[in-house]
Amino acid sequence: MNEIKIFCPATIANLNCGFDVLGLCIDNIGDEMIFRKSPQKGIKITKITGADIPYETDKNVAGVAALAIIENLDLEYGFEIEIHKKIKAGSGIGSSAASAAGAVYGINELLGKPYTKKELVQFAMKGEAVASGSEHADNVAPCMLGGFTLVRGYNPLDIIQIESPSELYAVVLHPQIEIKTSDARAVLKPMIPLQSAITQWGNVGGLIAGLYTKDYELIGRSLRDVIVEPLRKGLIPNFDNVKNAALNTGALGAGISGAGPSIFALCKGETIARNVANAMQNAYLETKIPFDIHISKVNPQGVKTI
Numbered sequence: 001m002n003e004i005k006i007f008c009p010a011t012i013a014n015l016n017c018g019f020d021v022l023g024l025c026i027d028n029i030g031d032e033m034i035f036r037k038s039p040q041k042g043i044k045i046t047k048i049t050g051a052d053i054p055y056e057t058d059k060n061v062a063g064v065a066a067l068a069i070i071e072n073l074d075l076e077y078g079f080e081i082e083i084h085k086k087i088k089a090g091s092g093i094g095s096s097a098a099s100a101a102g103a104v105y106g107i108n109e110l111l112g113k114p115y116t117k118k119e120l121v122q123f124a125m126k127g128e129a130v131a132s133g134s135e136h137a138d139n140v141a142p143c144m145l146g147g148f149t150l151v152r153g154y155n156p157l158d159i160i161q162i163e164s165p166s167e168l169y170a171v172v173l174h175p176q177i178e179i180k181t182s183d184a185r186a187v188l189k190p191m192i193p194l195q196s197a198i199t200q201w202g203n204v205g206g207l208i209a210g211l212y213t214k215d216y217e218l219i220g221r222s223l224r225d226v227i228v229e230p231l232r233k234g235l236i237p238n239f240d241n242v243k244n245a246a247l248n249t250g251a252l253g254a255g256i257s258g259a260g261p262s263i264f265a266l267c268k269g270e271t272i273a274r275n276v277a278n279a280m281q282n283a284y285l286e287t288k289i290p291f292d293i294h295i296s297k298v299n300p301q302g303v304k305t306i
């Protein structure tokens with residue numbers, strides 16, 4: 001095999017209570033990438049559409065992730081990469097993670113799959129560091145593996161795939177404003193009160209238990225964030241109205257997707273998801289800020305060859 005085309009899905013990180021550790025893969029929005037073996041050694045990005053991101057291999061998330069996987073291999077050939085972005089950078093639905101996970105998945109396929117998808121996460125994290133300054137896996141892991149993932153720890157990297165009930169739908173409203181991850185980090189406080197920590201880890205446990213036992217009520221009760229959302233929501237115009245509109249229309253829970261500005265809701269079943277999407281949309285119209293909205297089932301597969 002000398003060439004492949006892949007789909008790299010968008011992801012929702014944090015899921016309210018799981019700041020920096022939980023993530024979820026969605027289905028109908030994602031980038032496409034094409035990989036070709038080339039006689040020239042190394043990694044060359046030959047085409048980018050849909051985004052103004054760097055062509056330089058060492059500045060592009062995809063380039064750095066791709067270099068990480070071939071670093072210790074003594075290859076007689078190299079790779080060309082085309083990146084076709086559909087996920088806007090700075091949208092909060094894992095734009096950089098899609099490129100990072102996609103790059104290592106694509107190269108691994110052309111190498112004859114020396115690594116499992118789980119093993120690939122560590123290389124993709126090196127790419128993510130270009131966008132955010134630190135190697136983190138809360139978007140990369142669900143993009144790579146699909147479904148819900150928990151980053152239990154980094155030392156050593158310990159990623160847990162979590163089963164999810166089949167009727168779970170995500171709605172994502174993406175306002176067309178950019179929030180830099182660094183700005184969204186700057187509003188956070190380094191210390192948290194013990195009482196908030198207790199509430200938060202109770203909810204993380206509840207969410208995981210709810211997913212495994214397919215208890216939608218428990219999932220809903222647990223989708224709360226008393227630590228990060230109160231500090232970050234001011235960065236997103238009309239956040240409270242959109243969130244309340246989602247909850248009042250039957251969403252199990254709603255909150256900030258990743259570092260924002262996207263707002264997500266989780267719902268039981270497609271009908272409720274459509275009603276929730278309408279309500280969120282109506283609540284956002286007041287802002288006059290353009291936005292797009294996506295309804296998606298949980299994507300159980302993650303990045304894939306198309």
Ligand code: ADP
Nearest residue numbers: 060061062089090091092094095096099131181
């Ligand atoms: P997101 O959370 O949506 O991934 P970030 O703000 O974390 O957004 O990362 C986007 C930053 O990474 C932008 O500054 C962008 O220019 C840079 N970047 C470099 N390469 C890529 C790439 N292949 N895809 C997306 N963003 C990239």
